[in-house]
Amino acid sequence: MTTPAIASRLPLVGTTIFTQMSALAAQHQAVNLGQGFPDFNCDPRLVGQVSEAMRAGHNQYPFMTGVPALREAIAAKIETLYGRRYDSAQEITVTAGATQALITAILCSVHPGDEVIVIEPAYDSYAPAIALAGGVVVPVAMQVGEQGYSVPWERVAAAIKPRTRMIVINTPHNPTGSILRQADLDALAAIVDGTGILVLSDEVYEHMVFDGQPHASVARHPVLAERAFVVSSFGKTYHVTGWKVGYVAAPAPLMAEFRKVHQYNVFTVNTPMQHGIAAYMRDPAPYLDLPGFYQRKRDLFREGLAGSRFTLLPADGTYFQCVRYEAISDLPEAEFATWLTAEAKVAAIPVSAFYSQPTESGIVRFCFAKKDETLQLALERLARL
Secondary structure, three states, X not given: OXXXXXXXXXXXXXXXXXXXXXXXXXXXXXEEOOOOOOOOOOOHHHHHHHHHHHHOOXXXXXXXXXXXXXXXXXXHHXXXXXXXXXXXXXXXXEEOHHHHHHHHHHHHHOOOOOEEEEEEOOOOOHHHHHHHOOOEEEEEEOEEEOOEEEOOHHHHHHHOOOOEEEEEEEOOOOOOOOOOOHHHHHHHHHHHOOOOOXXXXXXXOOOOEOOOOOOOOHHHOHHHHOOEEEEEEHHHHOOOHHHOOEEEEOOHHHHHHHHHHHHHHOOOOOHHHHHHHHHHOOOOHHHHOHHHXXXXXXXXXXXXXXXXXXXXXXXXXXXXXXXXXXXXXXXXXXXXXXXXXXXXXXXXXXXXXXXXXXXXXXXXXEEOOOOHHHHHHHHHHHHOO
């Protein structure tokens, strides 16, 4: 028998760079600083509260929109930190991780032929989601210099066309470790104010902003918040990336459309996880202490690389450190990352993988969300280059 052929909806999509580099790291027994996940455990209290929820019988479908106690906890956190009150019943939805939130926001609002501006380098799920919606990606490249990466808002403004439906932003930014500031939000607001353009704000690293700087959430900005889907992730915040629990906040008219898609592409999210997280959120210390926790790891890693042949770019947020390697090699980024994994036994991610078109900057990304001993081993190996 012959298997029927399928015309691919994503003909340009193959195996992700994260899967490739993780497999290469395993093959060479390298320290994996490529894929962005911790190698340490979460707080045992959180596991205990999820287990308690299971024992209490919270094992059947919850509300499609999420457990009410969790939605209320999310709304209260956003109000306390960013000053905007979202109605927990109408404007907060719990999702199966941030990636599901992102694709759902795109599918519910982008129609065939609509254009979506994406700031590059960009997290790799944005473009496939836009393609599945029938939209057109309009990339705008960030500028990179000695002060790191920044968004050229004049280029974003120049990219606006009659079919522009959405602008996707990400702060703190994966892969560059840069952050947006109030001036960036003001610039974006000036571009979209008075238009029908929506904003999709990926803020999964919201609690990883360093050196005392505030997180510039779109929820803080009245002009932007009224047209924005704001996405975050408990996986990133609580060191449980495998749980795949996130959320989205948006004004009620946008959320009504979001939920129309949400109820059919996932319907609802793991019940005991939601109850456990809701209980855990009664104590804000775990997320309030997160900037200091990761800043210590960032500083350890940066200090360890300071005497190396890598050139460090600023890392104001996330748990990623980007470096230039021109003093070590003139290989293209993907080839250098492969060489680094095989020869130095440390895996990194080429930043070129985060662009829609081939773009070489001589930069790779390391993840420092690792145990100190893991980072020290990686630093010892990188120092030999």
